[in-house]
Amino acid sequence: MVRQLLYLFNQYLAAGVVGLTGITLSIIATFVVYHWELAKDREQFQQQSTVLVNELQRQLNSYTQLTRSVGSFLNSSEEVTRQEFQEFTSSLLPYYNGLLGLGWSKKVENQERSLYEQELKAQGLIYFKIHEHNPRGNQVVAGDRRVYFPITYIAPLYRWEDYIGWDAASDIKRLLSIEEAERIGVSISTPLVELENGKPGFVLYYPVFDSNNLAPQSLKHENPDTNTKFQGVVFGFYEVRTWIEKAISNLNLNGLDFYLYSLAEDQLGSALNKTAVNATDYFLIAYKSDSQSLTESPQVANLEAIENSTEQPSSLCRYSSEWEFCIRSLHTAQQELSLLVLPSSNRSISSWRSGTVLALGLLVTGSLVMYLLISQQATLKIESKNRELEELLQELQQTQLQLVQTEKMSSLGRLVAGVAHEINNPVSFISGNVEYARHHFQNLFDLLRLYQTEYPSPTPEIEAAIEDIDLDFIAEDLPKLLKSMKVGSERLREIVLSLRNFSRLDESTVKEVDIHRGIESTLMILAHRIKSQPHRPELQVTKDYGNLPLIECYAGQLNQVFMNIFANAIDALEDSIQLGQLKERSPMISIKTAQVDTEWITIQIADNGPGIRTDIQTRLFDPFFTTKPVGKGTGLGLSISYQIICEKHKGYLLCSSEEGNGTEFIIKLPIAMQVQRSFDEVKSCST
Structure with missing residues (x-):
């Protein structure tokens, strides 16, 4: 029961994986589309913010430029009359929406006040008198001060004529701004002040110097000889509301709220985080997209999202899952304002695209x-029929693996037998002579000790000892013993080295090797079978080695091929000897190597045995095919050799045999294994 459940689970696993993957991908795609829509909305929000800021800044720049133009006009003239001032400013004001007026305030010292009032009365201003700036409409006579800046000219005159004679110096904010303009010689804006009409706004001041030297007052301090005289200031003033209304009149502010503060950008960021000042104290005006109106009430600002955020606001727009805002700077004549832009409460993101993607994804899934x-139901019947065939195939594969393992064990057994046989003789040499060497050395040591005792002249005892041990014989025999031991140890070393070269246990990857060294190692392993046996003479091995370069190959596997071919040749020659087919010739194995060209080499291994019948030559490399008796061969030696040469080394393994005239195997190998051949060439590499 459990097995059936597991089988059904595996059968329907693909459908489950596809379903789960489809749902997951649909959800991911939905989130991707949603975030794309969100990013698009944020980009639109930032673009709207940028356009708004640019338009507000453009209006401010135009006000500053107009004030500067009038100041330049006064600077370039020796003396400007009231009529000339009115004509010049009246021609410019219509082109600057939002600027309420332009005027000229002359600098009047305290001792010159009465004279200046009489001078202007003589010019037609009968009621001209310098008085305190008082926006409530009560005219107050100016007190005793060092300097005055009364309004002398103003335009448009029909609107602001009643304000002629007002003293700007009576307002500390205006006085400080005028003094700053005189000091640095550029336009200066006051902080937020109450204008002549009682509305909040800003006054722009541009300093005017005499026509002989227009340098600012700062240069006068640096160079006392500079003849610079500060004449007064040109001023322009505008309401905050009027400026904002003119700037946004043609803008698309749908879904956008903004708040204007008389703070620098970094100060506003600090104020919103309540680390320094309270932003409400510096609030100027706000625009609400819901009602599409401006308001001076600070209570309309909904800044909870910003105040609760952990990020520090900056000039860049900030976003999160719950809030977004931008803080931008506005500059007007050395005065910095900050604009806080927020999405309105009715701003929403259209999510129909993400919903469509989710629906389509689920439908397709x-x-x-x-x-x-x-489809799975249709394949269940076919799979049940194939199951029996798969079980039979698995049994066949297991049988094949067992036979391959048997072949490996057979080769290993032959290898161990040969090594044991070859190691036996040198070990016998060493073990047979060690005792003699030890006895001789001991006698010599005894003699030397006795000689040292009786030195410097021999005594009868030494002479007797020399005769007893036959020192001359030892001197003659000891080199022979050492030579015999050396021969045995050298042979033992060669056998061990040959075993290592044959097995190539330390070379499991492709390396450049000497083919001749591999052949010699294999012949050394098979030396016990090549030597004469009681029932047959020694097999003759002839070698014709060419000048071969090092080739890239799997050395251990290639040695296995040599082992299989040499072993088959020895078996064939032994069978021929037993059958009496080699009475007229000696059994022989010939080896020839040569380099064909710059890419290929050949190895030819031939014997003069009975040869192979023509009808079975095409089956030599088939798995499990053998002509040997049962129990002597498995039929996998040449099949494995075929795979090693043709498939792993991309070479050729050819067999040429004529019945009664021996057999020759030709191995053709690439010098570099990157030599590639077509499929048809690989398929026919043994033909």
Whole structure:
């Protein structure tokens, strides 16, 4: 029961994986589309913010430029009359929406006040008198001060004529701004002040110097000889509301709220985080997209999202899952304002695209799962029929693996037998002579000790000892013993080295090797079979080695090929000797190597045995095919050799045999294994 459940689970696993993957991908795609829409909305929000800031800044720049132009006009003239000032400013004001007025305030020292009032009365201003700036409309006579800046000219005159004679120096904010303009010689804006009409706004001041030297007052301090005289200031003033209304009149502010503060950008960021000042104290005006109106009430600002955020606001727009805002700077004549832009409460993101993607993804996933389920039902019957065939195939594969393992063990057994046989003789040499060497050395040591005792002249005892041990014989025999031991140890070393070269246990990857060294190692392993046996003479091995370069190959596997071919040749020669087919010639194995060209080499291994019948030559490399008796061969030696040469080394393994005239195997190998051949060439590499 459990097995059936596991089988059904595996059968329907694909449909489940597809369904789960489809749903997951649909959800991911939905989130991707949603975030794309969110990013698009944020980009639009930032673009709207940028356009708004640019338009507000453009208006401010135009106000500053107009004030500077009038100041330049006064600087370039020796003396400007009231009529000339009115004509010049009246021609410019219509082109600057939002600027309420332009005027000229002359600098009047305290001792010159009465004279200046009489001078202007003589010019037609009968009621001209310098008085305190008082926006409430009560005219107050100016007190005793060092300097005055009364309004002398103003435009448009029909609107602001009643304000002629007002003293700007009576307002500390205006006085400080005028003094700053005189000091640095450029336009200066006041902080937020109450204008002549009682509305909040800003006054721009541009300093005017005499026409002989227009340098600012700062240069006068640096160079006392500079004849610079500060004449007064040109001023322009505008309401905050009027400026904002003119700037946004043609803008698309749908879904956008903004708040204007008389703070620098970094100060506003600090104020919003309540680390320094309270932003409400510096609030100027706000625009609400819901009502599409401006308001001076600070209570309309909904800044909870910003105040609760952990990020520090900056000039860049900031976003999170719950809030977004931008803080931008506005500059007007050395005065910095900050604009806080927020999405309005009715701003929403259209999510129909993400919903469509989710619906389509689920629909496609459901259709695909249904198709897989139907297809799976159709394949269940076919799989049940194939199951029996798969079990039979598995049994066959297991049998094949067992036979391959048997062949490996057979080769290993032959290898161990040969090594044991070859190691036996040198070990015998060493073990047979060690005792003699030890006895001789001991006698010599005894003699030397006795000689040292009786030195310097021999005594009868030494002479007797020399005669007893036959020192002359030892001197003659000891080199022979050492030579015999050396021969045995050298042979033992060669056998061990040959075993290592044959097995190549330390070379499991492709390396450049000497083919001749591998052949010699294999012959050394098979030396016990090549030597004469009681029932046959020694097999003659002839070698014709060419000048071969090092080739890239799997050395251990290639040695296995040599082992299989040499072993088959020895078996064939032994069978021929037993059958009496080699009475007229000696059994022989010939080896020839040569380099064909710059890419290939050949190895030819031939014997003068009975040869192979023509009808079975095409089956030599088939797995399990053998002509040997049962129990002597498995039929996998040449099959494995074929795979090693043709498939792993991309070479050729050819067999040329004529019945009664021996057999020759030709191995053709690439010098570099990157030599590639077509499929047809690989398929026919043994033909």
